[in-house]
Each structure stands twice: as C-alpha cells, then as structure tokens.
Amino acid sequence: MFLHEDPKSLLTRREYLRALGAAALIRSMSLAEGLDLRNKAQQNLKLAIFSSVYSALPLETAAQKIKQDGFTGVVTDFTFADHRFDPLTPHWDAARKIRSVFENHGLKVAAIAAYYNIVDPDAERRKKGESRLGSYLANWKRLGSPFICTETGTLNSKSEWMESPENEAEAAYLQCRTRIQALVKMAEGTGAVLTIEPYWRNVINSVKRTQRLLYEIKSPALKVVMDPCNYYRNADLQKMQPMLEEIFRQVGGRTVVAHAKDVKASADGPELPAAGLGVLDYPLYLRLLAGLDRPLYLVLEHLGLEDVPRARDYILKQFDRI
Numbered sequence: 480m481f482l483h484e485d486p487k488s489l490l491t492r493r494e495y496l497r498a499l500g501a502a503a504l505i506r507s508m509s510l511a512e513g514l515d516l517r518n519k520a521q522q523n524l525k526l527a528i529f530s531s532v533y534s535a536l537p538l539e540t541a542a543q544k545i546k547q548d549g550f551t552g553v554v555t556d557f558t559f560a561d562h563r564f565d566p567l568t569p570h571w572d573a574a575r576k577i578r579s580v581f582e583n584h585g586l587k588v589a590a591i592a593a594y595y596n597i598v599d600p601d602a603e604r605r606k607k608g609e610s611r612l613g614s615y616l617a618n619w620k621r622l623g624s625p626f627i628c629t630e631t632g633t634l635n636s637k638s639e640w641m642e643s644p645e646n647e648a649e650a651a652y653l654q655c656r657t658r659i660q661a662l663v664k665m666a667e668g669t670g671a672v673l674t675i676e677p678y679w680r681n682v683i684n685s686v687k688r689t690q691r692l693l694y695e696i697k698s699p700a701l702k703v704v705m706d707p708c709n710y711y712r713n714a715d716l717q718k719m720q721p722m723l724e725e726i727f728r729q730v731g732g733r734t735v736v737a738h739a740k741d742v743k744a745s746a747d748g749p750e751l752p753a754a755g756l757g758v759l760d761y762p763l764y765l766r767l768l769a770g771l772d773r774p775l776y777l778v779l780e781h782l783g784l785e786d787v788p789r790a791r792d793y794i795l796k797q798f799d800r801i
Contacts, residue, residue: 590736
C-alpha cells in the first residue's frame, strides 16, 4: 500500500500512529484515574456541618434538620436553644442528652469545637480557653469524638481572628509550640487528638510553619484540620493549583477532618465566604482529599442556616467534576 513512499515518510507515519496510540492510552489512564478518585471521594468523603449553624434551634429540631439537610456528622460545641453542655461546669446529663439525640438521628460527632487563642496576650482569657479545651481532651469519650479542634492563635490583643506583626517572630512560634506541646501531652494521656487549624493571620500561618510544627512535635496526638483557604493570601490566589498541591504534600498525611468553605481576594486580605462564593479550585481540592484514600468528614462552615442548601448542593456538584 505504501510501496512508493519514502522510507523516512513511512517511519514518520509509524511514529505518528504510535504517538496517537500513546496519547489515547494516556487519555484512557487519565480517565480511569479520575473515575477512581471520584469513586474514592464518593465513598470516603462524608458531609458534615458545624452544629453552631443550628444553635438557635431546640436540640431535637436542630438534629432533625441537620439530617434532613443531608449531613451525617457534626462539629459541635454542644450548644442549642434548650440544651447546652459547658465543659467548664460539666453537667453530664446534658452531654448524654445531646449525644443521644445526635445518635437517634444518625449523626456522628466528627470533631469537637474548642477554638481559642493559644497565645492570647490576655492571660485570663487564655487560661479560660485552655481549661475549656483541657476538659474536652479529658472527657472526649463521653462526648463522642477524640478530635478536639483549635486555632493556633495570634498575639493581637483585640481579636483572635486578626494578625499581628509579632506573629512572624521566632519568639512567637516558640511560644505557640510550647503551649501546643503541653496540650499534646494532655491529649496523649487521655487518648485524645489535638487537631489544629492553621490560618495566615495566626502564629502557625503557613504551610512551612505547619510542617515545622508537626516535625518538631512528633506525636500521634497532634493532627491537622485541612482547610486550604486559610493559607492563601491575596497574592497566592494566582498560584491556586500548585499551592493547593503543596499544602497536601506537606500536611495532607496528618489530616483527620477537612473544612469546606471558600476564599476570595479583598483589600484587607482574603475573605473566607461559604463554599461556592469564592475561587477555591474545588475539583482539585476534592481530588486531593480523595487521594488520601481514607474516610474523612468534609465540614461546611462560614454560612447561615438559609444558605445551607445552596452551599451543600454546590459541594455535591463538585464531585461530578473530579
């Protein structure tokens, strides 16, 4: 058929056909890998929500609505309109009641919200937060989850959610590490897990510092809340994908719970709205979570009760884009 063709032309044709075959194989492998990750995501990633979104409702009503809204887990501080558990003055009947209602509605306590400013310059506030978190660490078996979550704090004396120039100093890092080490020691003694949530306005404010902290505190009682939105500054949003992949390379292995919100630039630093209202690459985020290949709760946050259906549906649609 090609008797009169130049041998070089024939070789080129063969190489071309071989290249087509290789490209088809790569596409096939890519599709297979994507399907595998999608299956893993659907199997391993379970939707949860902060129970504080429903805290104005009576407990029974809140649990029923959380379940109806499509969630199987909660991150909770055990506060509702008619029932509240205070870890500083614990009434165990209240704790049992809240857990019982959760269980009756098929809701698991994915983690316990014990957020406080670990390096708060106000010693009285700091001690109160430490006592509250310490109570959760000591009593987690009664409360349903070993994962006790907190931020890493800021030296800003006015707000635990605002940055301070002092946060960048080595002294601030060492102070924060000392306090976290003490909490990890408590967790080791009770079988609990201290679960930190880094944030760019806090002392543990970058992937580099997070990785350093995990390296220097080598303990199975110290894990991470995966919330990539917290690491981005305005300038970082231009390198969304490589930075997201780097976050997972450095701290993905220590993740025990993941957050679902969003990020977008603003004049005063990135805003963190509800999922679907920013620029986070959700298909990539879900692929990376699926790649961890273990069960995780994906917890919606930074939203009001009226926005739950929209944010939930947005997240569910992203699974089809993996």
